[in-house]
Amino acid sequence: MYGNTHHQFRLNEENGGGTVATNRPERVTQRMIAELAGVSQATVSLVLNGKTDSTTRIPDETRERVLQVIRDTTYVADPAARRLAGVGNSLIGIFTYEHAFPHESSDFYTPLLTGIEGAAEQIGVDLLMFTSAPVVQGRRRLFHENNRLRLADGCLLLGREMDADELTRLVDSNYPFVAIGRRDAADGRIPYVGVDYAAATARLARLAIESGHEQFYYLHLSYDAESTRDRKEGLNSELTAAGFTVDTAVTDGSDLAAAWQRIRSARPTVLFVEDAGHAEALRDLAVADGVSVPAELSIIALGERTRPSGHAVDFTRLSAPREELGSRAVALLDHIMNGTGDSTELPHQQLVSCTVIAGTTLAAPRVGSI
Amino acid sequence: MYGNTHHQFRLNEENGGGTVATNRPERVTQRMIAELAGVSQATVSLVLNGKTDSTTRIPDETRERVLQVIRDTTYVADPAARRLAGVGNSLIGIFTYEHAFPHESSDFYTPLLTGIEGAAEQIGVDLLMFTSAPVVQGRRRLFHENNRLRLADGCLLLGREMDADELTRLVDSNYPFVAIGRRDAADGRIPYVGVDYAAATARLARLAIESGHEQFYYLHLSYDAESTRDRKEGLNSELTAAGFTVDTAVTDGSDLAAAWQRIRSARPTVLFVEDAGHAEALRDLAVADGVSVPAELSIIALGERTRPSGHAVDFTRLSAPREELGSRAVALLDHIMNGTGDSTELPHQQLVSCTVIAGTTLAAPRVGSI
DNA sequence: CTGAAAGCGCTTACAG
DNA sequence: CTGAAAGCGCTTACAG
Numbered sequence A, B: 001m002y003g004n005t006h007h008q009f010r011l012n013e014e015n016g017g018g019t020v021a022t023n024r025p026e027r028v029t030q031r032m033i034a035e036l037a038g039v040s041q042a043t044v045s046l047v048l049n050g051k052t053d054s055t056t057r058i059p060d061e062t063r064e065r066v067l068q069v070i071r072d073t074t075y076v077a078d079p080a081a082r083r084l085a086g087v088g089n090s091l092i093g094i095f096t097y098e099h100a101f102p103h104e105s106s107d108f109y110t111p112l113l114t115g116i117e118g119a120a121e122q123i124g125v126d127l128l129m130f131t132s133a134p135v136v137q138g139r140r141r142l143f144h145e146n147n148r149l150r151l152a153d154g155c156l157l158l159g160r161e162m163d164a165d166e167l168t169r170l171v172d173s174n175y176p177f178v179a180i181g182r183r184d185a186a187d188g189r190i191p192y193v194g195v196d197y198a199a200a201t202a203r204l205a206r207l208a209i210e211s212g213h214e215q216f217y218y219l220h221l222s223y224d225a226e227s228t229r230d231r232k233e234g235l236n237s238e239l240t241a242a243g244f245t246v247d248t249a250v251t252d253g254s255d256l257a258a259a260w261q262r263i264r265s266a267r268p269t270v271l272f273v274e275d276a277g278h279a280e281a282l283r284d285l286a287v288a289d290g291v292s293v294p295a296e297l298s299i300i301a302l303g304e305r306t307r308p309s310g311h312a313v314d315f316t317r318l319s320a321p322r323e324e325l326g327s328r329a330v331a332l333l334d335h336i337m338n339g340t341g342d343s344t345e346l347p348h349q350q351l352v353s354c355t356v357i358a359g360t361t362l363a364a365p366r367v368g369s370i
Numbered sequence C, D: 001c002t003g004a005a006a007g008c009g010c011t012t013a014c015a016g
Helices: A003-015 A030-037 A041-048 A060-073 A079-087 A110-123 A164-172 A197-210 A226-241 A256-266 A276-288 A322-338 B005-015 B030-037 B041-048 B060-073 B079-084 B110-123 B164-172 B197-210 B226-241 B256-266 B276-288 B322-338
Strands: A091-096 A126-129 A154-158 A177-180 A192-195 A216-221 A246-251 A270-273 A298-301 A316-319 A349-352 A355-357 B091-096 B126-129 B154-158 B177-180 B192-195 B216-221 B246-251 B270-273 B298-301 B316-319 B349-352 B355-357
Touching: A030 A041, A030 A060, A041 A060, A079 B079, A091 A110, A091 A322, A110 A126, A110 A322, A154 A322, A177 A322, A192 A226, A192 A322, A197 A226, A197 A270, A197 A298, A197 A316, A197 A355, A216 A226, A216 A256, A226 A246, A246 A256, A256 A276, A270 A276, A276 A298, A322 A349, B030 B041, B030 B060, B041 B060, B091 B110, B091 B322, B110 B126, B110 B322, B154 B322, B177 B322, B192 B226, B192 B322, B197 B226, B197 B270, B197 B298, B197 B316, B197 B355, B216 B226, B216 B256, B226 B246, B246 B256, B256 B276, B270 B276, B276 B298, B322 B349
Parallel strands: A091 A126, A091 A154, A154 A177, A177 A192, A192 A349, A216 A246, A216 A270, A270 A298, A298 A316, B091 B126, B091 B154, B154 B177, B177 B192, B192 B349, B216 B246, B216 B270, B270 B298, B298 B316
Antiparallel strands: A126 B126, A316 A355, B316 B355
16 A cells, blocks of 8 residues: 555665664764854853853853854754753653553543643643553553653552552652552552542532432442542441431442342432443433433432533533643642752642532432332 | 752762752662672663673573662663663654643544554553643644753654644654654655545545536635645545536634535535534534535535544544554654664555545435535 | 773863 | 863673
């Protein structure tokens, strides 16, 4: 299909000037600039780094001459050399436990990355995505044979679940990092920016109680993630305080039809579902089963789709500020890496609050509805 | 901010541990590894770079000891230093002319990044996203004050449009890079992986002709991008060959209602629209105007939405293999960076072919339909 | 087999 | 004001 382009390129290479023998691009260096401008290499550096230092003042005439040569040659200082010389490499690593970019339907990280990119741009750092760590069984290992974390000045950790031992090892190593999502491991020494799921879930529970519900059902994920525990905790505490209990079941999404049958026989008036996708599926199952939502069954989602799906239903749900999560994580990491350590100290563990969206799937219960 | 690193480091050295004076983690160096393993720094380097050279063979016992220390310390060679010393970092840069991650509705890069990530994982390279270059007026500048391209071994360039001068400068600099999308600049010396829009558009034009259409209208983008020209070229050549002409208009999407009025008075039987989003809008405008699609007006989109939108219409359209584009670009860049230059030479300019999707918006024309 | 040494391109005290 | 020099952390001939 593209066989002929090949030929074109060969021709180009042959007469293009660059020898095939040398892979090494010839780089313009400060020494060359210095020669051309008739100054020392150090002076070029001084001009470039614009030292306004009173002790190191370069006459305008010289400075102009050097700058002119730099312009003419389109010279750019080698970042690697600058970095080695101690100017820092302004590199923030991003380690995702799963693929960072949407594969199949998984699109968990995108909004986080959007926030991260914006913040990275603001503070002028580049982002290093650790894609060289292979994804095995859906997970990347933080510490593997050829760990390259140190390529970056510090690192952001993203993932639903993180291995506690790895996390502990990482804090112990003194490497600056920030987890996205609350992490309890390592005796609370993990710096993170998380979402206050407990509070938001509690508010949602309160809404249901105030609507008159008394029969609760909660279908949550089997993950052992903090975020799952937080939601459960928020729900339980609010319901318990009001004197209610809640039926609970776990799903990984593969058995939703069966789950629906169990829910149905439990006869709740309101159903809390951790995963937004599951909420959609269950709502469809309910409707297909002749149960109208929310008239006969209210459904509350404890999360939301990353982006609008085809599903038209505007669930009563909670909405995590994912972009903000990303940008705040960058800010915290930056602070940890370069912070002055003085009174402006940022808390190393932050929870951002979560919005409750009223939606249309919560209504007052109808007695004996299901 | 970094000016006093020297000083800070001294402090650290003096008391042998983490001083309060600096948050800066003390970097593990080969010298420390060497000390811990009881070998010379050069030996550590030798072990790391796995020289199987017969002249430089290190006893397994020593090698193992060194490797163990490296594992324990999670040491990783400083990429900047490696670069300076003349080796690669297994680092592929990604330069996007706009924000890489979806901001607002723009989601142009995501599928490309998905493909790139997969390929990067396969060949074991990390991805360096150049987010430090600020986006000004929606565009990032490749060559700006503090250009850091050289931190990576090579770079992928992504963007609808690229500045020809910048591209020329980049080839001239001998820095290995691959553009995603066909680029004509620099006398055809730009390595790229592009999409064969011309061929696919021509096929679509043929379909329309075969359906009996004779009145064509083409609404395309005002971008000066190669991809826009390719589509136009594919459409024109096919129509011209069949003895037809085509009405043409440009839009940036802000004036679609007006565009529709003009289209309407031109009375085409088939409307080609470059942008998928515009196609959706125009279809709605047509329907709202009492023109039924495709019975009275066929609409063909020369692109598609990145992901399924709410829009239910299954357009007759072309579909670019964006993930493949990403992964092939990585493969090509890898080849350019590490290629042997022998007979297995990959073409430096590749076009991948584009799928035509039949859809439901192309039908035989009805005489005097509009 | 392994260490000492040169050098990559820069920044920044430190001397003239 | 400006140059000579040390040093950043590494790789790689080159000697032991």
